[in-house]
Amino acid sequence: MIQKSKHIYCLFLIFLGFSVLAQNSSWQAAPFEVVNPNYKTFKTTQYAHVFSGSKHNIVRLAPELQGLTGVELPLESLKNGINLPLKLKFKEPVQVLIGIFQEKDNATYRQLNNAKLLLENGVTITGLPPVNVYAVSFSKGTHFINPEGKGLFVVLGVIKNNQKLLSRNAEFPDGKLWNPTFIVEGFSDEKPLFEIIGGENKPVIDEGFSGTEGIQGGFEGGRVVKVGDVYHMFPTERAGEAGIEMYYDRVKTKIGHWTSKDAIHWKRESTILQASGTYAITEDDNPMNDRRAAIWSYMPVFSEKENKWYGYYLAYTVHKEIQPNHSFGRIWRCESTVEGIAGIAGPYKDTGIIIEPGLDSESWEGRQGVASFFPYKVGDKYLGFYSGAFPFQSWADYPKKSGKGWFVGLAESNSLEGPWSRIKDGSNPIKSMHPFFVENPIVSQLPNGMYIAVFDGGPDGWGHHLPNMMAYSLSKDGKNWSEAHYLPIETKVNKWWDIMRTPLCLIPEGNDVYTIVYNAIDLKKRFHPTGMVKVKLNRDVMESRLKELE
Structure with a gap:
């Protein structure tokens, strides 16, 4: 009887594990509009190039992010702080998933406060530091995502506000291990040969x-x-x-x-x-x-x-x-x-x-x-x-x-x-x-x-x-x-x-x-x-x- 109970308990834990994974891997995307002219979107997937005019691309990502829609930001102007603040329009309350590069005391990268950490080491982007993914809530309407217009970050997706999001450490490696960055056919700004x-x-x-x-x-x-x-x-x-x-x-x-x-x-x-x-x-x-x-x-x-x-x-x-x-x-x-x-x-x-x-x-x-x-x-x-x-x-x-x-x-x-x-x-x-x-x-x-x-x-x-x-x-x-x-x-x-x-x-x-x-x-x-x-x-x-x- 004891052995049977242990068996049932183990099956329950396995089922619970699969349930948690299912919740984590089914974040529901929310529609949005990019108000800034000439800003493009990308599908958040392996090999996606996350910045325009660059070769940085995703080589590891948590399954929760797979298939969401990100925004391709201009790399050099972001670094130099001369780009227009990103402006998005939402039809409903949403959470914007923002990737923050984890490198201390480096003004190149944007810092983010008062946001929920969802995925520690959740994405690996070639040539760049480890990425933590945060959820930032916005109401229906038009909003500036980075009103200060400075610091390198990445927008990985927009999801509906009324869903349960579980935090975890995805444990993906530092993107600086991939050096140099490289051009993946069909994922960069260039048309594929x-x-x-x-x-x-x-x-x-x-x-x-x-x-x-x-x-x-x-x-x-x-x-x-x-x-x-x-x-x-x-x-x-x-x-x-x-x-x-x-x-x-x-x-x-x-x-x-x-x-x-x-x-x-x-x-x-x-x-x-x-x-x-x-x-x-x-x-x-x-x-x-x-x-x-x-x-x-x-x-x-x-x-x-x-x-x-x-x-x-x-x-x-x-x-x-x-x-x-x-x-x-x-x-x-x-x-x-x-x-x-x-x-x-x-x-x-x-x-x-x-x-x-x-x-x-x-x-x-x-x-x-x-x-x-x-x-x-x-x-x-x-x-x-x-x-x-x-x-x-x-x-x-x-x-x-x-x-x-x-x-x-x-x-x-x-x-x-x-x-x-x-x-x-x-x-x-x-x-x-x-x-x-x-x-x-x-x-x-x-x-x-x-x-x-x-x-x-x-x-x-x-x-x-x-x-x-x-x-x-x-x-x-x-x-x-x-x-x-x-x-x-x-x-x-x-x-x-x-x-x-x-x-x-x-x-x-x-x-x-x-x-x-x-x-x-x-x-x-x-x-x-x-x-x-x-x-x-x-x-x-x-x-x-x-x-x-x-």
């Missing part, structure tokens, strides 16, 4: 699918190309071994060849390359170590001049204990032994290393060395993105004392075959795309000739606070690249991942529709799946972006 129009609501390749036998850890990186009506994917297969720790999935890798007619249903055709999986015996870049211990990032490129497919791929030395374990990357080139466009399936033969750590390396390339490579034609020559990570502050830090950062630079050549030379005009690494995280860029051209690079925009996890979205950057000349824009594909497809990783392509399908195949991580699984999404190009925005680059 791409509209996300749909895709698969679950992985297109997942654990247990045909062809995944013997692949313990799933997929990461590589490239997808379309030849005729067939998609060809060359992913890094994190093979590992059954019964061996999860990290070994990243060491013993394969490059597989998969095909599909729709980018949804995939068939594994063959293994293109196989890594040794052998750990290093010294801590430096030493020929005693197996320099092909792990193989990653295979990029197929067709040479029209030689009428055959080339493959560029990354081979690492792997140390079992020193971070980063994947070190001293080298880029190899291979070529298909079968001529013509149909020779994409290979087999392939190695032709040698095209770029590696050496006397012309720069300290930003770091311990990870040359960590990816993608060549593309510009005029009568070729440029190639190459990357580095875990930089050395100076060469005195070699080989073990590395910092944080994932960078890209450009190399150049007169042909796809090489020789390739790092550009030495001071432009590397390229920080215009993002100051410290650009990974695995793949380049193509839009219909107006503008170059576009799609890449991994960095995780929100593993101790990092990055956008957690795939990104793109634009260039008119192939050398100078614009600030990254990030694609929130979870707004149109079910978010089955925790960590977004790498786009493998941007394939034109006609009618300005493009296919993106991507890798991502569900942290509940060892196996990293593959997904697919469709986006649609806005040609008017494309032309305006080209003019901005002139």
